[in-house]
Amino acid sequence: MYPNTPNPSNSGQNPFMVQKEDEIDLKILLFNYLQYWPLILASMVLGLFLAFGFNRYSTSIYKVESSVLVEDEEPALGMDLFESAGFSGLQSKSNIENEIGILKSFSLAEEAVSELNLNVQYYEEGFITTNQIYQKLPIVLTVDWNQSQLVGGGFRLEVIDENSFELSIEDDEFKIYNPDDPFYKILPEEEITLEKSVYSFGEQIKGDFFSFKVDLISAVPEDVFQFSLADTPTLALKYKEELAVAPINKQASILSLSLETPVRKLGEDYINKLMEMYLQRELEEKNLASENTVKFINQQLSGISDSLTFSENKLQQYRTENKVFNLSEEGSVIFERLQELEKEKAQTEINLKYYQTLSEYLENNQAGEIVAPSIVGVTDPLLNSLVERMSELQAERIRLTSNFTEQSPAVRENANTMQNTAKALKENVTSAIANTNNLIADLNNQIRMIERDVNSLPETERNLLGYQRQFTINENIYIYLLQKKAEAEITKASNMPKNAILDFAKSGQEPVAPKRSLNLLIGLILGLILPIGFITIKDFLNTKIEDPKELENQIKVPLIGMVGRNNSEDALPVLNNPRSTVTESFRSLRADMTYLSQQKENLTILFTSSISGEGKTFVSINMASVYALMGKKTILIGLDLRKPKIAEDFDLANDKGMSTCLSSNTPWQSVVKTSGHPDFDVILSGPIPPNPAELLLQEKFTTIVDEIKEAYDVIVFDCPPVGLVSETKELFALADISFYVFRQGYSMKGNTQILNNLVEKGGVSKIYGILNDVHIDKGYGYGYGYGYGYGYGGNSYGYHEEEVQLPWWKRALRRKN
Structure with a gap:
């Protein structure tokens, strides 16, 4: 029933050196992510929304395709005479790879670009994006390419009336094209500016590195356009790289030409002109012999x-x-x-x-x-x-x-x-x-x-x-x-x-990009992966103890139970709210004592932790309270002489206590205070002494404890954190059972090594782990069968006064079970 619980009869061996195998519980891992389902769902919806926006406003790219037949010429008369002489390479035949190289050549692309006059690109402003205009141009630019020109950047033109327009620089990423050295462009040394902002249609607009005029065709006032200049070598190189030429299969001599472009008509015109220049060049080469x-x-x-x-x-x-x-x-x-x-x-x-x-x-x-x-x-x-x-x-x-x-x-x-x-x-x-x-x-x-x-x-x-x-x-x-x-x-x-x-050349009816269905799927997947990745990294980098299963694997003693979060400000839920889920978790711990104490009539229990703030005082008080509810005569002794807290929880004055008895001849009976419950007494730590460690190590303290054991059925020690002070290690010998308290979301994972050292090097036996303040659900029910969140914890079907509404997926699993 209790994992890794030692056999009490086997007292000759260390019962806590238990071999634990590292294993991943997929169900717990799944529910660990499911607790963040609102975040994951929101991320997936956001991913779909962003993918939809990308599909809606990104420029559609179309694929333009055509095909060319490359025919092999018949061998000339007499060429067969050379085959026996070793001149087989002289045979007249078309080389498909060579024809592909010719179609993708820079010179052929340059001829096609020059014929089509593509050096000015026009754009129409949209709500979010700008779209290129190719046919039915509202304005036409005439550029003097015999002088230096600004290429690569962008101008913005707004029509004022039928005679004038406003011109401004939209994108200043210009380069200077020099017709004397067309393949090398330089950056402007100074910022490019215009002499004025308003010009007339037909007026020659000149500057140090530009000269062009704008003619009105069909634009109306308030129309806004953008345009940019591109030199022929740059355009030829661009189209050369974008053009794809390949045989339709390995045996065929038919070449497929394809180009992806946002403007279908432009792509069709370019490929058609390229094929025309290709055939014209071939014809010119044939005519050269006649000429x-x-x-x-x-x-x-x-x-x-x-x-x-x-x-x-x-x-x-x-x-x-x-x-x-x-x-x-x-x-x-x-x-x-x-x-x-x-x-x-x-x-x-x-x-x-x-x-x-x-x-x-x-x-x-x-x-x-x-x-x-x-x-x-x-x-x-x-x-x-x-x-x-x-x-x-x-x-x-x-x-x-x-x-x-x-x-x-x-x-x-x-x-x-x-x-x-x-x-x-x-x-x-x-x-x-x-x-x-x-x-x-x-x-x-x-x-x-x-x-x-x-x-x-x-x-x-x-x-x-x-x-x-x-x-x-x-x-x-x-x-x-x-x-x-x-x-x-x-x-x-x-x-x-x-x-x-x-x-x-003919363009496809549907765009090849963006791939709308694929983008939606990618958006959905990214919306799922990103939060899961974030959660995984957060858990990986988390240095606090959160998962009870992980804690159980890290400590070399049994994790005997868990105490849920006390949502009220009351430090005594067991006495003041005996039907709460927290009270039930202490009852579960009390039941476990039957197996851990070997049926002892009198029981001494010690609680400690690694550092202050992990809830050992809260657990000590309520553990003593749950025994008092049984009718057991119980006493809680505050041994944290450095930082006492019990007095505040019981609204008592810490004027006298254990430090008073140990530092004077005051009998312990005179410092006992009532908790308000007939079977529950308290000995406070008393005023803070200058030498708390030495006081607790006196023989007198052992004598006092022996006398208390004769007077009470259950004694609970609230000891100082063992990770901070040394005297707690000496107190383990006075207790029948010791508990090491961890707090979920507060205790550091490295604190488990302190407990392991107590067992391995300090020789401490009969010590168990408790996880306090459990509130972070790392998996359905944690798989323990006891404690918080399963059985009597959580939603307990009316057994307790405080009902906790479980998540929908937990309720669904419970109905199935």
Whole structure:
């Protein structure tokens, strides 16, 4: 029935050295938190309220998504020849990671931001928050970005009338943007101020670091707006970081572009413009080859055009002067043979010029200006494949270096591939130049052989043949170049990006942030966790004894009982209110004496504590009172000679007492005073002596106690705190049972070590613990089955006069039990 109660018959061993296991009673822990349920409930309601307010007034963020198809190009003719040679990296294929890098590149974002003109952001003031305006602007700012501007801060504009407005600085966190160094911004050295507060619409507003004008569109008087300036590099970097690009799955070559933004239309416009710039850049790279071809042909045409005009004039002049217009039959045959050879020689020389130009480009690392061989009539499939691949690699390098460093894996791989391709191309070009020179030499030999036949013709016809021959050569070359130029322009006009937009940007219907349901749940959880955490930390840092279970685990003697809080000012509740719950707790302690005193007829009980104020005098008085109610002849002896209190509780004068008997020959019978109850007498401590410890240690005191034991059934010692004075340790030998009093919410947890030392080192036996002033509920009923708050304590179903209303959760548990 009583935990850790010693067996009285086992007197040969220390009955108090009891092994106690540390265990956590979850039920007690639960009810410890339940006593704070109003605080926890209020915290949860507050958490829900704050989460609702956050959802209500925070800016909604929407996700804008689109998709791009990245198509792989077919390998160029002849590229399969390099696979066996170890040039597999030359194969034309799209690299998904590279395309992702291009879409997230700073340069592409900068082009999109510049096209959309997003450098001014407008906001409309709300009740609590401000919302960005993107469409249907009420005012429009025109900013001079050719001079320094204040960026990052904010201005406030209030419309006065249709002609004027008031301008002020709302946020002075400005930085200075310098167009000469756009990627580096500095802080203003002085506070930014405006020359005046009222300006006119259309007026140029200038300062040391700003210049802009405001035009009225649809705003009305008293409208209030905010605006801020942002430079293009900063915006491009911002959108570059916010844009997410990823393949829809590992096997697909479809890229998904997404952007989270508070302004849905702005996000849609940005992604659409970004995709447009992406495809336009790709098309420009494709058109670069055609443009280079046209440029090369125009250079050739500029030289041949003059030669054609000159030879035409010479031919016409000769015909006119010599009146010779046609060749003879023999001359016509010779001319046709020469014309074929000269035409072939001219085309071969153009090819030679192309090879030489190509070689110079490769030597000077001008791969971006290479002309496609097929455009100028070179039909070598291997050379065409190499040149085409070289152009693609050069374009890819330009795109990669705009977003990656030279040491990045993608750029290094591109550089290695270009080096291998250039090496193969140089070898092919060198071989082509040698073969072309041999072909030209052979054609020259054939022409010289035919020219021998020309010498057999008459001089007039021979000269006409020469002029005709020169004119025809130039004319054929000119026509041939015009044809190739037209082909290049047609190719440029027919170029299309290999990639395509699958889905244009579209915003979701519901915002992705704030997550309203999740926020409410987080608010509810935080509202629950924070007070529980506070309670846990408070209990952890609490140095006072509150939990009876914890006290029982810390002391090495049984905790024999608990005394509830005396809510009245009466220090004698047992005598004056015998049906109170406090009286019942002392009756419970009296009943326990039957098991602790080994059926003794006379009983001496000692009460002490660690420090003053723990209620040992209150417990002593009422313990003596509860025995007096039984009809036992009881006496209470005040032994706290330093700080007596019993006299005040009984309204007696402390003029004589135990100190009087011990310091003089006064018999103890003469200092006995009545308490008002026939079976209850009191010996006060008496006047405070100069040597209280020495008085109590006299043999005379032991003699007095022996005489008192013969006269009374129950003797109660109210001793001084053992933690403060030394004489109490000597008094334990005079008592049959000793009680060590702790007070809930007052006694320090470290005081338990004083009691443990008395048992372990002082050899004190037959001592028990009592918890006084129990009023803090640390768990339903404490789990003791005796004392306060359970059985006869608390709400006792009409057994006592003072009814204590239990909390609703305790009443519910009792109904279940």
